[in-house]
Amino acid sequence: MLFPTATFAIFFLLVLPTSWLLMPDMPRWRIFIIAASYVFYGWWDWRFVLLLAASTVVNQGFAVAIHRQRPGALRKWLLAVDVAFNLGVLTYFKYYDFFLSSAQNGLARLGLQLSPHLLAVTLPVGISFFTFMALSYVIDVYRGDFQPTSFVKFAAYLSFFPHVVAGPIVRARELVPQLRTPRDPRRIDASRAFFLIASGLFLKVVVANYLATHVVDEVFGTPDRYSSLDTLVAVYAYAVQIFADFCGYTNMAIGIALLLGFEFPQNFDNPYTALSLRDFWRRWHMTLSRWLRDYLYIPLGGNRKGTLRTYVNLMLVMLLGGLWHGAAWTFVVWGGIHGVGLAWEHWLADRRRARGLEAVVPSRAGRAWRRLLTFNVVCLAWIFFRSESIGEAFHIIGRLFTAWGQPSQAVSLGVLALIAVGIGGQYVPTDVFARLMSRFSRFSPVLQGAVLALALMVSSSMGPEGVAPFIYFRF
Amino acid sequence: MATQTRQREPARRARSFEVGEPPRRAMAAGHVVIVVVVALGLGVLLNADGIRKGAETQAAGWQRDTAIALAKPLDAVSSTLLLDRPRAGLKWALGRSGDDRLRTGASFTAPEVSPPPAEPPARKPVFSAARPLRLWVAGDSLVITPGESIVRALEGTGAARAVAPVDGRISTGLERPDVFDWYAEIRRQLRRLKPNAVVLSFGGNDDHDYMSGLPKGVSIDEFGGPRWTAEYRRRVDAVMDTVARDGRVLFWIGLPITRDADQSRRFDTINRIVHDEAARRPGRVFYVDTYTLFAGADGGYAQYLPDSTGGLVKMRAGDGVHFERTGGDLIAATVLDQLRRAVVLRERTG
Numbered sequence: 001m002l003f004p005t006a007t008f009a010i011f012f013l014l015v016l017p018t019s020w021l022l023m024p025d026m027p028r029w030r031i032f033i034i035a036a037s038y039v040f041y042g043w044w045d046w047r048f049v050l051l052l053a054a055s056t057v058v059n060q061g062f063a064v065a066i067h068r069q070r071p072g073a074l075r076k077w078l079l080a081v082d083v084a085f086n087l088g089v090l091t092y093f094k095y096y097d098f099f100l101s102s103a104q105n106g107l108a109r110l111g112l113q114l115s116p117h118l119l120a121v122t123l124p125v126g127i128s129f130f131t132f133m134a135l136s137y138v139i140d141v142y143r144g145d146f147q148p149t150s151f152v153k154f155a156a157y158l159s160f161f162p163h164v165v166a167g168p169i170v171r172a173r174e175l176v177p178q179l180r181t182p183r184d185p186r187r188i189d190a191s192r193a194f195f196l197i198a199s200g201l202f203l204k205v206v207v208a209n210y211l212a213t214h215v216v217d218e219v220f221g222t223p224d225r226y227s228s229l230d231t232l233v234a235v236y237a238y239a240v241q242i243f244a245d246f247c248g249y250t251n252m253a254i255g256i257a258l259l260l261g262f263e264f265p266q267n268f269d270n271p272y273t274a275l276s277l278r279d280f281w282r283r284w285h286m287t288l289s290r291w292l293r294d295y296l297y298i299p300l301g302g303n304r305k306g307t308l309r310t311y312v313n314l315m316l317v318m319l320l321g322g323l324w325h326g327a328a329w330t331f332v333v334w335g336g337i338h339g340v341g342l343a344w345e346h347w348l349a350d351r352r353r354a355r356g357l358e359a360v361v362p363s364r365a366g367r368a369w370r371r372l373l374t375f376n377v378v379c380l381a382w383i384f385f386r387s388e389s390i391g392e393a394f395h396i397i398g399r400l401f402t403a404w405g406q407p408s409q410a411v412s413l414g415v416l417a418l419i420a421v422g423i424g425g426q427y428v429p430t431d432v433f434a435r436l437m438s439r440f441s442r443f444s445p446v447l448q449g450a451v452l453a454l455a456l457m458v459s460s461s462m463g464p465e466g467v468a469p470f471i472y473f474r475f
Numbered sequence: 476m477a478t479q480t481r482q483r484e485p486a487r488r489a490r491s492f493e494v495g496e497p498p499r500r501a502m503a504a505g506h507v508v509i510v511v512v513v514a515l516g517l518g519v520l521l522n523a524d525g526i527r528k529g530a531e532t533q534a535a536g537w538q539r540d541t542a543i544a545l546a547k548p549l550d551a552v553s554s555t556l557l558l559d560r561p562r563a564g565l566k567w568a569l570g571r572s573g574d575d576r577l578r579t580g581a582s583f584t585a586p587e588v589s590p591p592p593a594e595p596p597a598r599k600p601v602f603s604a605a606r607p608l609r610l611w612v613a614g615d616s617l618v619i620t621p622g623e624s625i626v627r628a629l630e631g632t633g634a635a636r637a638v639a640p641v642d643g644r645i646s647t648g649l650e651r652p653d654v655f656d657w658y659a660e661i662r663r664q665l666r667r668l669k670p671n672a673v674v675l676s677f678g679g680n681d682d683h684d685y686m687s688g689l690p691k692g693v694s695i696d697e698f699g700g701p702r703w704t705a706e707y708r709r710r711v712d713a714v715m716d717t718v719a720r721d722g723r724v725l726f727w728i729g730l731p732i733t734r735d736a737d738q739s740r741r742f743d744t745i746n747r748i749v750h751d752e753a754a755r756r757p758g759r760v761f762y763v764d765t766y767t768l769f770a771g772a773d774g775g776y777a778q779y780l781p782d783s784t785g786g787l788v789k790m791r792a793g794d795g796v797h798f799e800r801t802g803g804d805l806i807a808a809t810v811l812d813q814l815r816r817a818v819v820l821r822e823r824t825g
Binding site for chain 2: 012016017101104108109120185189191192225259388392434442446452453456457458
């Protein structure tokens, strides 16, 4: 079930009032929300529900077992087995064929043949997201940061439909406490919720879908037909498309959860205003960034084991973060570019510190330059993320420099306007949106409904026909 | 009165969110439900035209029937209350007035063209950088990736150029001219673009026992049944006869084997019809057999296939139906081979 569809609208019209009616009786509410979430998730393929249920049972089992053990080797082993289970499931569905075929290709170059048996299984939607959530729960229990909750609460946490297919990656300690006590039905931050849903819908249906169908897919599909200017615009358009697609989805997810009375963490904070790659990763897919920081970077030693080890850790985290997005070398290169960039920034900062210099406070022009540079490095990495092979990515990069003489075919006013909206919108002071939400919150419910209906009509009319799949559903 | 005001003040403070400035007024759950009902109810009426079209263009089945049964009266109410006007106005302003138009009454009639001769053309046309072959690629979503690969491969010869971007339209086909009228579109584009070679791919959405645009007195039976087959054959014939004339060559990309065995069987039924009809037009219509091209060593579905070096290459997309770029390139190589048999390409060397 996709958010911007009639099917979901009907589903939500049933779930929203029922959820609030059952809210005073939390045990019954939790059963209801698990059932609703499984219907939502099983709408793609009912077999996926079995996987989600299995993940719930196994992870809860390990969390309870780890909690009952005294610190020692057995506790460590239990954690190791649980991590192996989760990564094993992820590998089976997502990486098995990729790793085996890559090994075969390496051996073929040496003249050796493996003839491996490949699985060609369907990738269950959202598997990377709920696997990471389950892992964070068990690891937090192991670290003593969180007490295991009841099975039903854990099942509700893991399957809660607003986040189950594409995040945000919510921690158990953030959501489980909210699942314990009834939400206050008199105190819903509805204007923020509606603003997030309407903006998410606009970003996905209008901005992302328009840019995909009017420039990105064509230029990345047949780059030789397009000029350098077209290619440059397509790269920028893809940067906006992927932001609008993913931020649009998570905005809707956060808004829907808010209407049900639940607070999710923020997932995007104007990432294209970042002054550096470090800053970018504090603003882009924030729930994944902090997951990688807390469960990968810090356990690897973070920046506590010397300068060189810090760079290696950064590189490893970004390479694995890249691979998390998909089983392809293009994602690894994407992660690698970010890893090198982050290590470079750390090195520059370390060098200044070693010379006893203060951190640079950039001037206005300096800040503009840093933003431009960061955005373009991010865009360079996006070329690999979007391309179907590393060779194709280099071909696209080549086209950026070698086809300036050709006439432009893909640049239109609509494309430029939406790129401007997608990037420029991130520079609008948050106060402007806060005022809008404040004013909106003072409208009567009927007027609020009418304004939202108009927003729905505008998004639906302006977007291309049909609902394009969300990019992050593949991950 | 003053007492009431004093009593209400603390409650109002408690019900506003002051974390962000300026504060937002909190809402009660009942009011939230009212907002959602009004937004969706009014939203449905404002978008009734689009919803009606969406319902009509769904795949046949109870879901489509239910959607139409709900959408039709909504559309009527919206039209009576003039609530359909803002959307129509916005569509007009965007230059997309036709988006919500339905072609449910459109009956597909075969174009009045005589079939091309059964023998291959006597002379092969010659194309070069000075007089490049004009290529047009169109079809359903399955044509997009192979189409892009074909454009790349042919333009790489220096003796061909695509006259338009690949026109792949998702969820369309030959069964449903009400969803998208490919018959009219093909005629329009042939006149406009004047291609020498056309690559088409249809059928991926045609494996159902439902067709719109049936001529008066014609009905169909179940998918693959005699009457379904006769009508589908008539449509394939019409497309081939429309395209493969005036010296034009047509390459029809057949449907691939898929992860779903039932779907593969249905695709094979469509492939047989297309293959037979292409065989009746030698030298003018070429059938590109992707079914066997993408079958694994055991004859079944394979996501990866070996390349010439013994390495494994991912050919098929994760959905088990569509192609990866490498799969598209394999189809492009086959089309280029077939094209070289149909025409003379004075290719760029070096």
